Amino acid sequence: MSSTNKLVAEERTQFGKGAARKIRRDHKIPAVMYGHGAKPIHITLPGHDAMMALKHANALLTITLGDEEHMALAKDVQRDPIKPVIEHVDLVIVRKGEKVTVDVPVHIEGEAAPETVVTTDSNTLQLEVEATNIPESLTVSVEGLEAGTQILAGAVELPAGATLVTDAEALVVNITAMISQEALDAEMAEAEAEAGIEHEESDADAEATAAAEGEGVAAADEA
Structure with a gap:
């Protein structure tokens, strides 16, 4: 306090x-x-x-x-x-004894389940609390929580005498599955294609394409 x-x-x-x-x-x-x-x-x-x-x-x-x-x-x-x-x-x-409305920082502790990403959507929560009894922070544990878990403001443990002013349905912590690099690249490529973004072919890619085409021509001649 x-x-x-x-x-x-x-x-x-x-x-x-x-x-x-x-x-x-x-x-x-x-x-x-x-x-x-x-x-x-x-x-x-x-x-x-x-x-x-x-x-x-x-x-x-x-x-x-x-x-x-x-x-x-x-x-x-x-x-x-x-x-x-x-x-x-x-x-x-x-x-002394007067209640005030303050924004209290949210502190995340623990480690969620493997291959998950923990995102903090609300860094503070607004509380009504006695002026002489303001908590320095609110602790939220994510220990072992699986992907798909969401912690809302109403689920955060408050100190005695404190009242939540923030909407109880406000998202505080969101735990999602970690996306692989391949999936991320594919998602990015799809988004760029939808947006009509084209990238110039690098020298290395051009050489690889030319080599592949050369091999294709040689194979056709042999046939």
Whole structure:
């Protein structure tokens, strides 16, 4: 279940792109905290500690701001597309015992039957769960399962007190028979033929065709 990460925040009074860049240069992260009808609170978070806390999905944070403490969940984390830097965080204030709706990662464990392929169709499931009791992941075992097996959202074991929000009929894991290379090549050739795709004959194939035709001509002459 989720553990609480404590972060000491500072109130933010300067805004705009220039101010945000200065905050990040100081190894801090601009953030805003809101919820329960309260006025949004603009804060800065300690860069390293916040990045470590936000490595895990649905991390529950205890934000210390002056003499006050707030429990919060990260609603949106904006990351730099190139650098390992968090640019901004939106935090939602939560209370103990309050239920929240979150996307929880699905973790597949075990090995299915030989010559099968395991495909994960849903990487997360949406749950309604207590804010202080959010699971880090949901485990789905495929150990020994045969081709043709499908695991739906409604069949995934949930922690006590959690309610599934995702459609119970949503496909989570699909196990199919492994296709041979020959069958794959034949299927690809058929699809290309239907699409009218033609490939130029390679030099090796041309030589092989010419050799076969030569042998055919020689055999006809001998006859």
